[in-house]
Amino acid sequence: MAKLKPRTLSGFMELLPEKQAQFEKMAELLRKAYSLYGFTPLDTPIIEASEVLLAKAGGETEKQIYRFTKGDSDLSLRFDLTVPLAKYVALHYGELTFPFRRFQIGKVYRGERAQRGRFREFYQADIDVIGDGKLDIANEAEIPAIIYQTFTSLGLERFQIRVNNRKILNGFYAMLGLTEKSGDIMRTVDKLDKIGADKVKELLTDEEMGLTDEQAQEILDFIAIKGSQGEVLAALEGYRGRSEVFDAGLDELTTVVKYLSAFGVPEDKFAVDLTIARGLDYYTGTVYETAMVDHPEIGSICSGGRYDNLAEYYTDKQLPGVGISIGLTRLFYILEEQGYLNEALNTAPADVLVLPMTDDLAPAIAFATALRWEGVRTQLYTEQKKFKQKMSYADKLNVPFVAILGEDEIAKGAVSVKDMAAGEQATLPADEAVKRVLSGLDRGREEKPIREPGK
Amino acid sequence: MAKLKPRTLSGFMELLPEKQAQFEKMAELLRKAYSLYGFTPLDTPIIEASEVLLAKAGGETEKQIYRFTKGDSDLSLRFDLTVPLAKYVALHYGELTFPFRRFQIGKVYRGERAQRGRFREFYQADIDVIGDGKLDIANEAEIPAIIYQTFTSLGLERFQIRVNNRKILNGFYAMLGLTEKSGDIMRTVDKLDKIGADKVKELLTDEEMGLTDEQAQEILDFIAIKGSQGEVLAALEGYRGRSEVFDAGLDELTTVVKYLSAFGVPEDKFAVDLTIARGLDYYTGTVYETAMVDHPEIGSICSGGRYDNLAEYYTDKQLPGVGISIGLTRLFYILEEQGYLNEALNTAPADVLVLPMTDDLAPAIAFATALRWEGVRTQLYTEQKKFKQKMSYADKLNVPFVAILGEDEIAKGAVSVKDMAAGEQATLPADEAVKRVLSGLDRGREEKPIREPGK
Numbered sequence: 045m046a047k048l049k050p051r052t053l054s055g056f057m058e059l060l061p062e063k064q065a066q067f068e069k070m071a072e073l074l075r076k077a078y079s080l081y082g083f084t085p086l087d088t089p090i091i092e093a094s095e096v097l098l099a100k101a102g103g104e105t106e107k108q109i110y111r112f113t114k115g116d117s118d119l120s121l122r123f124d125l126t127v128p129l130a131k132y133v134a135l136h137y138g139e140l141t142f143p144f145r146r147f148q149i150g151k152v153y154r155g156e157r158a159q160r161g162r163f164r165e166f167y168q169a170d171i172d173v174i175g176d177g178k179l180d181i182a183n184e185a186e187i188p189a190i191i192y193q194t195f196t197s198l199g200l201e202r203f204q205i206r207v208n209n210r211k212i213l214n215g216f217y218a219m220l221g222l223t224e225k226s227g228d229i230m231r232t233v234d235k236l237d238k239i240g241a242d243k244v245k246e247l248l249t250d251e252e253m254g255l256t257d258e259q260a261q262e263i264l265d266f267i268a269i270k271g272s273q274g275e276v277l278a279a280l281e282g283y284r285g286r287s288e289v290f291d292a293g294l295d296e297l298t299t300v301v302k303y304l305s306a307f308g309v310p311e312d313k314f315a316v317d318l319t320i321a322r323g324l325d326y327y328t329g330t331v332y333e334t335a336m337v338d339h340p341e342i343g344s345i346c347s348g349g350r351y352d353n354l355a356e357y358y359t360d361k362q363l364p365g366v367g368i369s370i371g372l373t374r375l376f377y378i379l380e381e382q383g384y385l386n387e388a389l390n391t392a393p394a395d396v397l398v399l400p401m402t403d404d405l406a407p408a409i410a411f412a413t414a415l416r417w418e419g420v421r422t423q424l425y426t427e428q429k430k431f432k433q434k435m436s437y438a439d440k441l442n443v444p445f446v447a448i449l450g451e452d453e454i455a456k457g458a459v460s461v462k463d464m465a466a467g468e469q470a471t472l473p474a475d476e477a478v479k480r481v482l483s484g485l486d487r488g489r490e491e492k493p494i495r496e497p498g499k
Numbered sequence: 500m501a502k503l504k505p506r507t508l509s510g511f512m513e514l515l516p517e518k519q520a521q522f523e524k525m526a527e528l529l530r531k532a533y534s535l536y537g538f539t540p541l542d543t544p545i546i547e548a549s550e551v552l553l554a555k556a557g558g559e560t561e562k563q564i565y566r567f568t569k570g571d572s573d574l575s576l577r578f579d580l581t582v583p584l585a586k587y588v589a590l591h592y593g594e595l596t597f598p599f600r601r602f603q604i605g606k607v608y609r610g611e612r613a614q615r616g617r618f619r620e621f622y623q624a625d626i627d628v629i630g631d632g633k634l635d636i637a638n639e640a641e642i643p644a645i646i647y648q649t650f651t652s653l654g655l656e657r658f659q660i661r662v663n664n665r666k667i668l669n670g671f672y673a674m675l676g677l678t679e680k681s682g683d684i685m686r687t688v689d690k691l692d693k694i695g696a697d698k699v700k701e702l703l704t705d706e707e708m709g710l711t712d713e714q715a716q717e718i719l720d721f722i723a724i725k726g727s728q729g730e731v732l733a734a735l736e737g738y739r740g741r742s743e744v745f746d747a748g749l750d751e752l753t754t755v756v757k758y759l760s761a762f763g764v765p766e767d768k769f770a771v772d773l774t775i776a777r778g779l780d781y782y783t784g785t786v787y788e789t790a791m792v793d794h795p796e797i798g799s800i801c802s803g804g805r806y807d808n809l810a811e812y813y814t815d816k817q818l819p820g821v822g823i824s825i826g827l828t829r830l831f832y833i834l835e836e837q838g839y840l841n842e843a844l845n846t847a848p849a850d851v852l853v854l855p856m857t858d859d860l861a862p863a864i865a866f867a868t869a870l871r872w873e874g875v876r877t878q879l880y881t882e883q884k885k886f887k888q889k890m891s892y893a894d895k896l897n898v899p900f901v902a903i904l905g906e907d908e909i910a911k912g913a914v915s916v917k918d919m920a921a922g923e924q925a926t927l928p929a930d931e932a933v934k935r936v937l938s939g940l941d942r943g944r945e946e947k948p949i950r951e952p953g954k
Contacts, residue, residue, distance in 0.1 A: 048554045050590040050813040053572070056544040058587065060594055061601070068540045080871045082849035082878025085523045089511040089620050090545065090606060091565075099503045110546075110574075112567030114610050117508070119565075132513065135505040139515055141895045143882065145848060146516070151545060155569050165544050175882070182860055182881035193871065306864035308872070358505040393600060394537035405637055409761035416535045416648065417763070423537025426637035427598065427630070440596045 055156070055164035057373050062442075065391035067376055069493040070198060071149055074169050074370070077194040078147035081186070083171050086146040088128040090153075094118040096131055099357040108154040121153040125170045126354075126367070133174055134358035142176035143183070149372065161381075163373050172367030174354055179364045184330040184350050185300045187368055188314055189307035191334055191346050194370075199386060199492030202337040203345070205309070206317035209297045210327050210349070213318075215290020216266060216283065220259055228253060230321045233267055237319075237340075241268075267318050273301045276316040293329070300330055328352045332368055342378055346370045379494060386495035390444060390488045394423035396481055397443045399434050401450035408449040411459055411474055415447075418478055420485065438464065444488065445481050510611070510619035512828050517897075520846035522831055524948040525653060526604055529624050529825070532649040533602035536641070538626050541601040543583040545608075549573040551586055554812035563609040576608040580625045580824070581809075588629055589813035597631035598638070604827065616836075618828050627822030629809055634819045639785040639805050640755045642823055643769055644762035646789055646801050649825075654841060654947030657792040658800070660764070661772040664752045665782050665804070668773075670745020671721060671738065675714055683708060685776045688722055692774075692795075696723075722773050728756045731771040748784070755785055783807045787823055797833055801825045834949060841950035845899060845943045849878035851936055852898045854889050856905035863904040866914055866929055870902075873933055875940065893919065899943065900936050 052058045059067060075085070094111055097120045110121040122128050125148045133144065149169040156162050171190065173183045188205045195203050217226035232247050241264055247253060248260040255263075269279045280294050297316065304314055322331040329350030336342055348368030355363050379385055396415055400408030405426060415422040423443070425434055438446045448460040452471075459477040462469040463484060472480060507513045514522060530540070549566055552575045565576040577583050580603045588599065604624040611617050626645065628638045643660045650658050672681035687702050696719055702708060703715040710718075724734045735749050752771065759769055777786040784805030791797055803823030810818050834840055851870055855863030860881060870877040878898070880889055893901045903915040914932040917924040918939060927935060 047814060048550065048812055050586045050810075051548065051551060052586070052590065053544060053546060053548060053574075056546065058543055060591060061539045061541070061599075064540055064542060067542070079848075079876050080874070082852075082876060084516045084848035085519055086516070087519060087522070088513055089508060091508060091511065091608070091620060093506065093508055095503065096505060110567070110569055112565070114565055119508075131505040131507070135507065136515060141892060143880075144516075145878065153546070165546060178882065180881040180883065182864075182879065186864075186879065189868070303860060303864055306861040306868065308868045355505075357503055359502060393534075393539035397537075405758060406761040409637075409641075409758055413644070413761065413763040419535070421534050421537060423600065424637065424641065425598075426635045427633065428635065437596060 053164070055158045055162065057163055057166070057377070061393065062391040063380070063385075065393075066385055066389060066493050067372075069389060069391075070376065071167070071169070071372065073197050073493065074149060074194060074372070075147070077190070077197050078169075078171050080193065081145075081171070081190050083145045083147040086129070086132065086148045087150065088122070088125075088132055088148070090121055090151065091119050092122060092128065092131070094120040097122060097127055100127065105154075108156055110153045110155060123154050124152055125150060125168050125369070126172075129170075129172060129174075130355040130363075131358060133363060134355040134361070137359065137361060142174065143179060144174045145171070146174075147171045161374065161377055163377075166371060166373035169370040169372045170367060172354075172365050174363050174365040177362050177364075179350075179366065181296050181299050181329075182303070184296065184366050185303045186307065187330070187332055187348070187366060188300070188304060188309050191332065191368065192307075192309045192313055195334070195346070197492070199494035199496075200336075200384070201496050203313065204335050204337055205314050206320055206333045206335060206344075207297070207300060207314070208316065208318055208320040208331050209293040209300075210321070210329055210331060211289050211293025212280065212297060213293075213321060215287035215293055218289060219283070219286045220262060222255070222259065225253065225255070229255075229263065233263065233319060234321065236267065269318055273304075273311065273314065273316060276318075277301060296329055322347060322349050326351050328364075330366065336378075339378070339382060345375050345378070383497040384494050386491055386493055388488075388495070389491045389493055390442075392442045392444065393421070394441070394443055395421045395485055396423070396445045396447050397434075397438045397441070398422060398424050398447045398449070399431075399438075400424070400426060401431070401448060402454060407454045411447060411449060411477070414474065414478055415481065418482065420478070420481055445484060447477065447481075508619070510613045510617065512618055512621070512832070516848065517846040518835070518840075520848075521840055521844060521948050522827075524844060524846075525831065526622070526624070526827065528652050528948065529604060529649060529827070530602070532645070532652050533624075533626050535648065536600070536626070536645050538600045538602040541584070541587070541603045542605065543577070543580075543587055543603070545576055545606065546574050547577060547583065547586070549575040552577060552582055555582065560609075563611055565608045565610060577605075578609050579607050580605060580623050581627075581822070584625075584627060584629075585810035585818075586813060588818060589810040589816070592814065592816060597629065598634060599629045600626070601629075602626045616829065616832055618832075621826060621828035624825040624827045625822060627809075627820050629818050629820040632817050632819075634805075634821065636751050636754050636784075637758070639751065639821050640758045641762065642785070642787055642803070642821060643755070643759060643764050646787065646823065647762075647764045647768055650789070650801070652947070654949035654951075655791075655839070656951050658768065659790050659792055660769050661775055661788045661790060661799075662752070662755060662769070663772055663775040663786050664748040664755075665776070665784055665786060666744050666748025667735065667752060668748075668776060670742035670748055673744060674738070674741045675717060677710070677714065680708065680710070684710075684718065688718065688774060689776065691722065724773055728759075728766065728769070728771060731773075732756060751784055777802060777804050781806050785821065791833075794833070794837060800830050800833070838952040839949050841946060841948055843943075843950070844946045844948055845897075847897045847899065848876070849896070849898055850876045850940055851878070851900045851902050852889075852893045852896070853877060853879050853902045854886075854893075854904070855879070855881060856886070856903060857909060862909045866902060866904060866932070869929065869933055870936065873937065875933070875936055900939060902932060902936075 245260045248255045327349035331349035333344035334346035350366040352364045398412045412422045446462040460471045461477045700715045703710045782804035786804035788799035789801035805821040807819045853867045867877045901917040915926045916932045
């Protein structure tokens, strides 16, 4: 029969078993971290009616959509988890309890140009809190705690949560009489890291933008405000009283900073960063980014913010919310590429490989059954191979323990347990063998999927 | 602004939070059960190149495929998890260790006619063991144990695993000289439950099928073999020596039955059922179905079997395997409809709702933080509402505990903890309050997502 060459589409991540186990561990810890903050899991279809999904889309996003017809239906694959959430909340409004807190970890699709590290199918891991009409600022203050606990539980250490407030930015540009130009200005200011302050000033004062030297300098001075949380807040107090919007934003930012320590967020994991804007239309209050301190070139690995109208395309209800998103597939790709995946994590498919050495498999099967009902992940290896090949199989899978049941062991109701890492082997009564394995596994349980390189 | 009516496509399951929590619990327990047997998690793209995905497809399946073009690419959504597995194993053959044991829980797509209980997007939960060239019969013997432990861990009690062997069927029809007609015969015999033995005999002996009365009676006698495992095997021994294929199949079935008790499968959960065939081309050895004893009309809720060539469309390597699949979305739908979902399962998004009663939220936040670092799922409720409305929110979410921090509590470093089920409230020092919650939660942890109706 002629064979068809198997292949996986470019831009689609497909991992080998060890790496997949790492990825699954990360997803499991994300589910756990999000659950700790009272978010309920949600799952929505990957396919939606195009008119529903594209109610808001346009421009670059719309071009990337996987859109097709099936029968009479115009269908699209979701390109994020926010639009499906908006649809869900508008559709099920009467059946939900607000504030509605949900997390969703799922695949989304964007037909981007294929290139290294860009994915067309990728996981997003989102949380959102949706209020009905109102939503208290405390919800915005809680987000840094969630980001902190999430990345800490994954094992990442050198990261920083950076926060700004859109009202502060909008209020500041209003003070300068530059509200209408604020979008263009923020886009220019966003280039600061890349092109430097002089070049930014040049762009701000060129014919097209038309700012005065004084205005440009005020902007540069403003975004240069840096320091400890207290220093930044004190500097911002200097602008108070000139714009109601600014003052409201400063109050919100002050509240967010105030509760950080009660939320358990260490001071070095958090910074106020006045250069963060996160797009122009959607966010209306606190905005968040998360940087890997040793890899600024990667950009934010967890971002989001406060918005006033989740579902305005579907409903008249005012549904304000705050949310963050992790691009999990991209993050995993970066972590692997930069050497952050913890090789000490147990990624073997089983904790014990049971090797029967007799024709009658019953004693080996009974021992495997006992391990499984104790919650130990156990594989029976029953292929007709030489002992050496069986041990080589255990080595390749990186299984922590091998349990051998030969004639001698079976005659005394015993099992020979080999600790593969320590290289130690002991012949024990079956019930003690189970205990030996259980206590051995406890050692490895605290390993996290991420480990800082060089640690 | 004109509003667009939000809707979810028909044939796509979208659950409300409580039901979603039930579904997630089932998926979590499936991952756990599969992991106990040494299966590694796998994830493959939902989109594949059409030529790859449809290498084997044809007929009814092909018509149901979601197929479309994006740019120059002819793409399709996967319609099962087996073809992607075949592609994966053929593509990564050199990087895998065999036997390769993987589980995958993922969405698949079939554009079926929409009707109640039929889904176009649904989860399959599959396991497969793939050998390189050979695969020992013990792998087939292990499958009933996996099915048994899986459904038991979910809470299902009245189910039966039914097993047959394709070699027994093929050998039997070869004895009668009916190999060429065996496909048509099996399709007819499959109707036994619906149309009765007389009608089956009539169809077998009609002009089109052309069997003699004697042949038809032999077939009916054969499939009528019933009884305990020992009785069925004894009856089958009566046919031994007439067909090598039959004898090989009987040896395999005998091995499967022999190890059941060592695998911990109770006798009443297992039956040999000679009417099971599971399609005609793919399976070559043991085949499995799982019935809900009280709902025969539902058909099999977990099926599969042994096959000889997983990936013959992609590779010359002989890759025999054995696998089973649960149609999780359909199963969940049935369980809900038939009243099998356990309402005692804790489906609340949080275990504790913390209610701050003062303007300064810091003490309440600190208490919530302490709970979270102890692994307790905790929600802070900070909206400006009356106490009654806050308690009503806790009721609606079905949160097990409410923790109240008012002026009085804060002054003494205490928390008032209300056990919502018991209706009891106690004011305790903060650290004791954490312990009270932890011990209270232990009570509910053993609940399973499924409970037999009437129990």
